[in-house]
Amino acid sequence: MTSSESRSSRPLASPPALQHTVPEDILGVIVGTFIAGLGLYILEHTGGVTGGTAGVALLLTYATPLTLGPIFVLVNIPFYLLAWWRKGWKFTLKTVASVGALAIFTEVNAWLIPLGDIDPIYGTVGGNFLLGVALIVIFRHGSSSAASTLWR
Secondary structure, X not given: OOHHHHHHHOOOOOOOOOOOOHHHHHHHHHHHHHHHHHHHHHHHHHOOOOOHHHHHHHHHHHHOOOOHXXXXXXXXXXXXXXXXXXXXXXXXXXXXXXXXXXXXXXHXXXXXXXXXXXXXXXXXXXXXXXXXXXXXXXXXXOOOOOOOOOOO
């Protein structure tokens, strides 16, 4: 066995977990939920869809007169108990804060960012890209915007 073969067959070591300070976590959750709120607003505006509780909330906004922010909060309520059970109170409190901030940013976007015509395909792809980036930011700071990390 050559040295290159032995190196390629060894599993890679995981990098050490990055620890954030409380102010970094707060800023990370604010930035992540702002980006997610923008993504959801674009999806709602173009009639797009996504997965998870955000997708359920979007579908309910299309079927009811309620706006996305309140529906998103309501859809996530059952998952707070699951979050507490699987991840603990600290994660659950961060998730409640994230869901609340995301709901607020979604509503604020609707008031402050008038969107004109956006191609539905572009809006759906772009909104989902924003949501994906936002979830990475939110997860890196020990929170979630929904139940998506309960089973990791």
